[in-house]
Amino acid sequence: MDLTPTGMERDTAAPTLGARIHAIAAELYPICRSLAGPGARATLDVVERQIALKRVETPTGTPAHDWATPLEWRVHDAWIRDPSGRVVVDFSDCNLHVLNYSVAFRGRMTLDALRSHIFTLPEQPDLIPYRTSYYEDQWGFCMRYADVEKLPAEGLYDVCIDAEHVVGAMSHGEHLIRGDTDREFVLTTHICHPSLANDNCSGIAVLTELAKTLAGRDLRWSYRFIFAPATIGALAWLARNPEVVDRIDHGLVVSCLGDAGGPNYKRSRRGDAPIDRAMAHVMTGAASTGTIRDFAPEGYDERQFCSPGYDLPFGLLQRSIHATFPQYHTSADNLDFIRPEYLAASHDTILEAIEIIEADYCPLNLSPMGEPQLGRRGLYGPVGGGAQIFDIDAIRWVLNLADGCHSLLDIAERSGLRFRVVAAAAERLRQARLLT
Amino acid sequence: MDLTPTGMERDTAAPTLGARIHAIAAELYPICRSLAGPGARATLDVVERQIALKRVETPTGTPAHDWATPLEWRVHDAWIRDPSGRVVVDFSDCNLHVLNYSVAFRGRMTLDALRSHIFTLPEQPDLIPYRTSYYEDQWGFCMRYADVEKLPAEGLYDVCIDAEHVVGAMSHGEHLIRGDTDREFVLTTHICHPSLANDNCSGIAVLTELAKTLAGRDLRWSYRFIFAPATIGALAWLARNPEVVDRIDHGLVVSCLGDAGGPNYKRSRRGDAPIDRAMAHVMTGAASTGTIRDFAPEGYDERQFCSPGYDLPFGLLQRSIHATFPQYHTSADNLDFIRPEYLAASHDTILEAIEIIEADYCPLNLSPMGEPQLGRRGLYGPVGGGAQIFDIDAIRWVLNLADGCHSLLDIAERSGLRFRVVAAAAERLRQARLLT
Amino acid sequence: MDLTPTGMERDTAAPTLGARIHAIAAELYPICRSLAGPGARATLDVVERQIALKRVETPTGTPAHDWATPLEWRVHDAWIRDPSGRVVVDFSDCNLHVLNYSVAFRGRMTLDALRSHIFTLPEQPDLIPYRTSYYEDQWGFCMRYADVEKLPAEGLYDVCIDAEHVVGAMSHGEHLIRGDTDREFVLTTHICHPSLANDNCSGIAVLTELAKTLAGRDLRWSYRFIFAPATIGALAWLARNPEVVDRIDHGLVVSCLGDAGGPNYKRSRRGDAPIDRAMAHVMTGAASTGTIRDFAPEGYDERQFCSPGYDLPFGLLQRSIHATFPQYHTSADNLDFIRPEYLAASHDTILEAIEIIEADYCPLNLSPMGEPQLGRRGLYGPVGGGAQIFDIDAIRWVLNLADGCHSLLDIAERSGLRFRVVAAAAERLRQARLLT
CATH class of the missing domain: 3.40.630.10 (Zn peptidases)
Structure with a gap:
């Protein structure tokens, strides 16, 4: 890299x-x-x-x-029709509507019986929840609470979950x-x-x-x-x-x-x-x-x-x-x-x-006895007290901690400088043959 | 236990x-x-x-x-009578009145002389202090500051500390x-x-x-x-x-x-x-x-x-x-x-x-490669995203840290859970043969 | 000491x-x-x-x-005369006026040409900056920004830096x-x-x-x-x-x-x-x-x-x-x-x-099994609950931590007491032959 x-x-x-x-x-x-x-x-x-x-x-x-x-789960269709025959939930509208990994089911039942198979979010009445039943054989639907509240209480509901669990991969x-x-x-x-x-x-x-x-x-x-x-x-x-x-x-x-x-x-x-x-x-x-x-x-x-x-x-x-x-x-x-x-x-x-x-790597200062002379290598501004060309802070931190025990990330953490700044300073020092 | x-x-x-x-x-x-x-x-x-x-x-x-x-200290009686003969301090009223471990004393003296043997709390004038003199032979009384202030300045006080220090045990x-x-x-x-x-x-x-x-x-x-x-x-x-x-x-x-x-x-x-x-x-x-x-x-x-x-x-x-x-x-x-x-x-x-x-003990997870399947052991709720029967957080923390290096208290400290909750989870896992 | x-x-x-x-x-x-x-x-x-x-x-x-x-730097004189011959900067007024380690220079030039050799502090217009040029051959002056602003724009300035860099020591x-x-x-x-x-x-x-x-x-x-x-x-x-x-x-x-x-x-x-x-x-x-x-x-x-x-x-x-x-x-x-x-x-x-x-040194408690009896050594006040003669806190800290593993400074740091207080307590304990 x-x-x-x-x-x-x-x-x-x-x-x-x-x-x-x-x-x-x-x-x-x-x-x-x-x-x-x-x-x-x-x-x-x-x-x-x-x-x-x-x-x-x-x-x-x-x-x-x-x-x-697990077995593969294949769901082909799923819906509920209310007593009037109107489809009130349809898997093709949103796949969250079916309890994920639900077993197959076909039958007719009252709303009361159906309710125990319907998951809702009463506090978020307009949202369909996502529910799963991987490790227990259940069938069920996930619906908007607001929609469930509107279902007629009387009559029988027609329920279909056309799904299969098959040996596969x-x-x-x-x-x-x-x-x-x-x-x-x-x-x-x-x-x-x-x-x-x-x-x-x-x-x-x-x-x-x-x-x-x-x-x-x-x-x-x-x-x-x-x-x-x-x-x-x-x-x-x-x-x-x-x-x-x-x-x-x-x-x-x-x-x-x-x-x-x-x-x-x-x-x-x-x-x-x-x-x-x-x-x-x-x-x-x-x-x-x-x-x-x-x-x-x-x-x-x-x-x-x-x-x-x-x-x-x-x-x-x-x-x-x-x-x-x-x-x-x-x-x-x-x-x-x-x-x-x-x-x-x-x-x-x-x-x-x-x-x-x-x-990241552990650099080694090749001039570790005191600071090397940065000025003659073009790494230090010509006028003391004046502006610096390079990030002299980063250069000094790298030189100071490049003792073989500190990686660039260590140096960034200790100095509070960004890694990219430290890495750039290390690269300049490598080019100046002050670092390996 | x-x-x-x-x-x-x-x-x-x-x-x-x-x-x-x-x-x-x-x-x-x-x-x-x-x-x-x-x-x-x-x-x-x-x-x-x-x-x-x-x-x-x-x-x-x-x-x-x-x-x-030390010698045993036995105190039988102690009191001070004011110049009029009135008892102004009596050991039988409160045993704090006698400097604890006080030597015996009997004598008559002015209030000024007596004062250096009376300990009070001027800032809590209605309370008797508790004082001791175990390692220096002293006699003394502890009194309410308010009571001392009321003592008549003239005349001689009769003082008695009937106590003894005896060889015993x-x-x-x-x-x-x-x-x-x-x-x-x-x-x-x-x-x-x-x-x-x-x-x-x-x-x-x-x-x-x-x-x-x-x-x-x-x-x-x-x-x-x-x-x-x-x-x-x-x-x-x-x-x-x-x-x-x-x-x-x-x-x-x-x-x-x-x-x-x-x-x-x-x-x-x-x-x-x-x-x-x-x-x-x-x-x-x-x-x-x-x-x-x-x-x-x-x-x-x-x-x-x-x-x-x-x-x-x-x-x-x-x-x-x-x-x-x-x-x-x-x-x-x-x-x-x-x-x-x-x-x-x-x-x-x-x-x-x-x-x-x-x-407290250091549990060992018997199924440490990944998480064991909790659902088939009745330790995980049947509907993903639904309610949990047990404290699944505690169960997961115990399983995760049950590497032989962490005790239940270590787990409680690291997870921020109460020890009793961690201990209960460990017990359930032991019953499920997931922990020793 | x-x-x-x-x-x-x-x-x-x-x-x-x-x-x-x-x-x-x-x-x-x-x-x-x-x-x-x-x-x-x-x-x-x-x-x-x-x-x-x-x-x-x-x-x-x-x-x-x-x-x-480096070479020695010897500066004998330095000044600038404006086109009218007036001395506008003089080394003898303030040695900061010459760029430290400046090379020698003598010449006449316009203010515009001169400006690139003058260092100022525009945000502190009444102060002369201190600048150095150790590692690049430059000549220059340091001046009050306010003074530079007053210099006439027309005419030639006479510039002198009578300095030398000589082999020496x-x-x-x-x-x-x-x-x-x-x-x-x-x-x-x-x-x-x-x-x-x-x-x-x-x-x-x-x-x-x-x-x-x-x-x-x-x-x-x-x-x-x-x-x-x-x-x-x-x-x-x-x-x-x-x-x-x-x-x-x-x-x-x-x-x-x-x-x-x-x-x-x-x-x-x-x-x-x-x-x-x-x-x-x-x-x-x-x-x-x-x-x-x-x-x-x-x-x-x-x-x-x-x-x-x-x-x-x-x-x-x-x-x-x-x-x-x-x-x-x-x-x-x-x-x-x-x-x-x-x-x-x-x-x-x-x-x-x-x-x-x-x-600082690591004291050793000579009576480390329990506390030594301070009272009979005059290190504890005669009346329990009464005033203490010495800093009993410091004495107890020194005794407690004088196990050969804690120096006086360690004891001061752990106890929150001042070093001088700890050292004084240690000295008293040495005098009482409780510490070496």
Whole structure:
């Protein structure tokens, strides 16, 4: 990788990049995804039109540590007709309407009997909730509370969920960018949520575009992008790739990358991994309103990567934190909720962290006894007390801490300077043969 | 000990417990105590009516490190008659009136001469101070400043202190509850103060009742309750019980447990002993207004247990900190100043810390590679996004940190959850065979 | 050194001391100093009239790590005449008027041509700036902006800088006070600034007087005072005294010791050296308004002493921090700007830190099992609850922490007591044979 941090100076609001990411998210949004089935495959098809993908199909029932891969879920149609025959809920209007992974059902019943199968959000009466039932056989619908309130009380409702659970395979995709070494930086996100734009069409789309950004760069680490269903997808990948696990140096889980909040970074279980420190630096940048929080075993697949048997250095990047914004897991998490500028900013946040990790090294001052004479090397202004040509502060910090025990990121943290400024100073000092 | 923390759920304001403790304190209050003599024995008699006591009599002059046990002090009568013959101070009214450990005296003198032997509190003119003179031969009285101001200036006063210092023994008592091991948890308080209710009839009474609470429980540690005179009592015990000292894992000094302030816990010299961490957790509980302070070598017998040659893990529990409340060491520290509800709360504070130390252990996750599947074990709600049956946060924290390096208290501290919640989650996971 | 901290009780505003220091500064002020030449020698002459000096002349061109010692600069005369022949700038008025280390020049030119050789402070129009050009051949004048604005635009100006750069030597001086050991405490300041009173006639004068204060004291360390030009002076000294460098335990750079601000102490690169901890203690003293900041590789010669190849424990003491006060490096940094009381306070600040370092040791409690009996040794008041004769808090802290692992300064830091109080308590305990 080019050590000059030019990549960092990109305008993070560049409409082209954001528009590209939003377009991918828009393509992903309508697909009805679940843990396994045609929705996941259609999702990977979208990604594969952008970047090369290794497609992996893990047969139903394959053990994955304490778990096994699930049956595929295929839903063909689903609706409720009221006693007058009017369709009051239709899966084709919005795939959130069906309880995700619901068993098939056909029958007629009173509204009272039906109610126990309808999930609503009374406090958000105009939104459809997103609910799942992966591990218990249930059937159900998710509806706007306001719509349920309008249903006639008398008469019988005709209910249809034309779905099937079939032996097949769970799908995931991987994209690998080979770097100078086979040590890996893994970026991953879940592909199992149906029509929810921020959680997580945004994450899939950002990682897809990020893979294109990194393509062709000179990289020290190999970058693996994993697009997999939540929990069981991560578990299956971990269980079946022990030799890759041993090569992971950095990892990042992403979700909810398109809204106006945050960004927020949740540290890995280790708390001080390079990804944690790089992200902390990015989050405290002048242009960032980012915040950082400590690891907690809730959230997304960092729960698996950071389980005690693995304890891998995976953090979680989000803009608004899941379950803290009112659109979360509702029909309001739609394509209007995510914006090109925030998607681009998320892309750039991850890229900046990658560039820090790539560019970081422990420099060694070749003239460590006292300060070297900067003036005759053109690194110090000609008039003492006058203006300086270069960032003399950064040059002095690098020289002072370049004792083989401090990396550029250490120097940035201790000096309070931005990494890019420290890296630029180090580069000038290398050119002046004062540093290796 | 039963590891389910049911004991913690007791109503801390239970009148029965508080009333029992207050009744013991009331029985102790009138006794005229000092370092050694009949007052100490009468005090231990009161305790022995509640719990079995090993009574120890250490002969006068027995060496105890840099010290020696003192002569017994016996005071039979003490008064001052004014020039008109009126009794203006009478020991039988209040035993604080005599300088504690005062030498005997009989004589007639002017008020001016008498004044140098009278201790008052000019800023609290209606209170009698508590003063001692253990290490210098003095005679004296403690009086209300207002009363002294009213004494006639002319004429001779008749003064009598009918007291004696005799070779005998210093008394202390011990109560031992044997646990599964002979490693010890020592709880101790001083028994040498005369009619001062908070300092320290409250401490004696609370420990007495606590011993009854622990009786019959299944305990990992053996619990030793030591009732002894301050300073010399602790020193004599330490000097004469080196084999017990080597078995002490936890220790607590108590005093001033009955007033409305605090509670306050002062850390041991080590600062991070298990008793320090358990008490810190109790003090930061939602129901607690407790505060914590660092060790300082002043206060009660923690000065001896935490001296550099011992450095034992003894903290100090109080409600109001000694010498910070106006009733301290005055006649206002009476039975009205201590309240049953605060005495019961103090009992429960200590018990909660004991229960944490007893219940703490380092669990090991038996399914550490990723998260185990909670749903099929009934530990996760059936509808994703719906309500949870159990405290899923606590279950996840325990699983995540159960790597053999974190105890339940570590997990509670890192997660910010209450110990009882963490312990309950661990117990459920043990029942589900996910934890040992 | 006498371990009783009586020296600390000096009145820091003592007019005699402050007046003596100010008088030395006043003698130094008019001299036109630069890196090398007669000004440096005249400066050392002034110091040598107060204390013995080893005068060192390092020949021009002598290598010093990455640098070499400079040519001497001798300036005989310098002026500008306006087209009417009036002298508008004259070196003899103020030596700041000539760009320090300026090359010689003689010529006639327009005001426009002249302007590029004149340095001003437009925002401080009545002040002459101090500027240097050590490493580029330039000629120039420094003038009041207001004066330049008044110069007639038409006609030719006659310009003269009668200066020469000659092969000679760079001068510095050293004063050594031998202590009980050859381990060294180095105090140093720069002597290369011309008529700037605070930066740094104040530093030279304070160190000179401090050397007199320490003379004849019984000291554990040897004290070396180095008066040398900035940067190259420190580098040359370091390069040529490797055997002394190995013996340095403590170091301090001083500058700007006479103004009303601060004091401020900047930590050494190590951050926790004894000088850092002693100065931190002095700065947080009740009488001090001192502040502390972390090391940064800018400032004075601590940049050289704390370079990574040396990493010596040198801090920087100042009152106002350089470059933060408006008089800095201007003609307003004159003898009125520095005051006797602040110069004396700076002297005493350094002396207090020295006395802490000299008096610090790790005491050992000879009666560590419990507390020793203070009463029979006259260290505890005769009436319990009554007044104490000595500082019983300090006595108890010393006894408690005198385990061989805590120095007096450790005890002061942990207890929050002043070092002098802790040291006095330790001395009393030594007299009572309770401490070694």
